[in-house]
Amino acid sequence: MHTTVGIIGGGPAGLLLARLLHRAGVDSVVLERRDRAHVEHRQRAGLLEQATADVLRAAGAGARLDREGKVHQGFELRFARRSHRIDLAALTGGRTATMYAQTEVVKDLITLQLAEGGPLLFGAEARAVDGADTGRPAVRYLHQGRERTLTCDYVVGCDGSHGVARGAVPERLRTTYQQTHPYSWLGILADAPPVYEELVYAHSERGFALASMRSPVVSRLYLQVPNGTDPADWPDERIWDELDARLALDADPGRRLTRGPVTATTVVPMRSQVTEPMRYGRLFLAGDAAHIVPPTGAKGLNLAVADVVVLARALVHRHTTGSPELLEAYSDTCLRRVWRAEHFSHAMTRLLHTDPHGTPFEARLQLAQLERLVTSPHAAAEFADNYTGAPLVPAS
Template identity: 60%
Template sequence: MSRPRRTRVGIIGAGPAGLLLGHLLHRQGIDTVVLEARTRDYVERRQRAGILEQGTIDVLRECGAGARMDQEGLRHDGIELRFDRQGHRIDFPSLTGGRSVMVYAQTEVVKDLIALRLEAGAPLLFEAEALAVEDFHSTAPRVRYRHEDAEHVLECDVVVACDGFHGIGRRSLPADALRVFEREYPFSWLGILADVPPSCDELIYAHHERGFALHSMRSPKVSRLYLQVDRDETVDAWSDDRIWDELATRFAVDDDWALRWGPITDKGITPMRSFVAEPLRHGRLFLAGDAAHIVPPTGAKGLNLAVADVTVLASALVDWFAHGNETALDSYSDTALRRVWRAEHFSYLMTTMLHRDPREDAFGHRLQLSQLRYTVSSTAAATSLAENYVGLPLI
């Protein structure tokens, strides 16, 4: 097999961030190589976020990656906040000048971007594990990687680490090169996929004395639901019947709404964490997406932050390669981090407003209910939630 030895931009990770960056640069005639440690099948099946902000929708459409999204994605014009056995809708278009979100799973975004890259004949190596990023403070950084039981070296002008929280990109940096900000939450999410039509037209965020619950969907026939569970909980402790019983309890309202039950096809536990590593540039090594930051999924920001990062970075790289202008590259970290911290704050507010913290007393619970009531009764508060949820401008 012929492997590329030299490229302008070496990209570690074939998730949405790495694939979209490669696609944006390829469209501008900039050579890239994408290295992915996992198999193609794993990458295309990995369950992650499913809510696309308006800005993410616009980027995918503009770069030619939105055709299937527009055919199969589900436009949502609001969400429901449910508490005290009552539902309260937040209408996005009326509060944000017509903007909305779309339900379209990350797995489908990844499939679309992989298909575009393979159609273009651009290098994409699966089961190619990056081992280290070397000489990133020089003008010729390198990625050492293992592929088909042998080690190889990819020489680059620039390396972009889009390889997630546990990836080698950030770990290649000395500890004193980063400022790390982190918060772990004392609970996790138990997430399921079920072969049953959704019980709602839009997402339901439920605050209950037993804990948070979220009703989402992947398609008109597949539901995606979540339960707040203890941080040390295991999937084995939750039978299908127990999951559905608990979901029904937490979503219960005083009208005739009912939760639809069906076969559960997937279960998983997701810990809740907020994390930011600054800066996002280190010489010729750039961090993007989960390699640089993690948000709790309550605000639906993870995938959207990754798209925002690489959209800004792609524009900066194009300017540099075409004109030798490094101004936008120099400001990439500051530009991206402004959006990252806004999303971190919104995700934190949504998480702390909706979840029951086992360390909190009755006073804390009353504060949560007060915030929820204010959010659904105040146009100003509802507008703030809606603006952050549909997404602020990319730059």
């Protein structure tokens, strides 16, 4: 089989790229190693920047997003047992964030791809990328028990940090920058109605907590835990008690979360990683294949969307004009945004979490920085600008 663009990975990055290319008349094939049910139920981040929501709408994937997504004009920041509201819309000239689970984004894009787009092969495990530095690269993959080959004009790796695409860039030509934080998140899904209308980020001496939502009857919650934590050590009662303790306010000491059965717990490592360059010959890396951010600032999905919008424009430009100029600039163009998001996510992570190796002096500096964020209009505006993401015009 041959196609113009071979896409490895059927997550949001690969599916959105296929969608944007299809609408521009460029053919593609998506290879996804997991089955459809698995892909549609992978729990991931659910906060969409304004630009991401706009891109999905422009791609024709906004109908359910607009019906079911929860638009947030701001969020609540808690520290020293006090509450402060960060008004995102007022600080950014109207930009907002939307709670809409990544699983739902994926479902919407799969439905569109199967109905209108090119081939989307589930259970197709990419084994290798050959000839990335030639004019006819190929992806070798296993599908339905048979070894197959997909030849392409271009290959795009949207298959994560452990996928074959990243490894296809010669080690001598790539540099990976990384850092692991000294704590993780315990991610919690619970059949319990969310108590708060907006997200609540809480810094406390006991550690960080985040109260979020998946739907009017399902809460998505997070607790800072030590690296290596076993979710089995956190029974339901301990989870709810710890959330209440970290979210407590002096002004409202009796308020508690609505409790319900915890349906899933996972431990999420907090790490940062960037691989440069994001292009090798006719192979392009996008999303987690090129960069990972800690989940604190919810930048992972949004960065992946930004990558594929830049790449779709470049591929369409090449297809319609014959010019490789935008493709050659892809890595540099994306990395400027990537490093800005990495910096923000790193800073937000250090600001809100309790460092198990930190000193009392550093803890006081942390509180001073939090106080500045909620009292200085300039500090709040810069934070809100980064949180909601830089404007991004959708690909046509």
